[in-house]
Amino acid sequence: MTGLPDYELTVEPVGGIDITLTPPGGHQLVIEQTGDVELTIAVPGIQGPPGPPGPGGGGFHTHTQTTAARVWTIVHALGRRPGVAVEDEDGNELDAGVSCPNNHTVIVTFGPATAGRAHLS
Structure with a gap:
């Protein structure tokens, strides 16, 4: 076999x-x-053949925060709690507090007000 x-x-x-x-x-x-x-x-x-896709959305979402803020509230249509990577305007990775109160909202919290991007996957 x-x-x-x-x-x-x-x-x-x-x-x-x-x-x-x-x-x-x-x-x-x-x-x-x-x-x-x-x-x-x-x-x-x-490993066998791949199974059918799971429930929920798919894909990615990028949030751009042009105005510096301590809290970013991101509403997305992924239909699940995503993984979140945060970067400043120059593309440097940032540490931030991340919470997902539901399957359509991510809240990113910083110490000082910050502008940049959040990549949701």
Whole structure:
């Protein structure tokens, strides 16, 4: 079987399907399938085809803060709590307090008033 070069795989199609998967030096994984049930086996460390996209929005959002402020309130349409990277007007990364009170708002807080950009992903 491709993708499992170090595993021992045994399939016994007797009255259903019995599958035994033995990883090197590990415990056996035994799967028994009876009747008309679809069986999917996922083995840690082996990547299968990609699944369907998850819920929520996608993409990115960049907020530009042209007027220096201590608090930036950013409303976005990503539909989730994003990762946030903040930079000044020259592109230097900044440390800031970041909170996400809901799936459409990010609040960035600085000590001194600051202008720059927030990249949401």
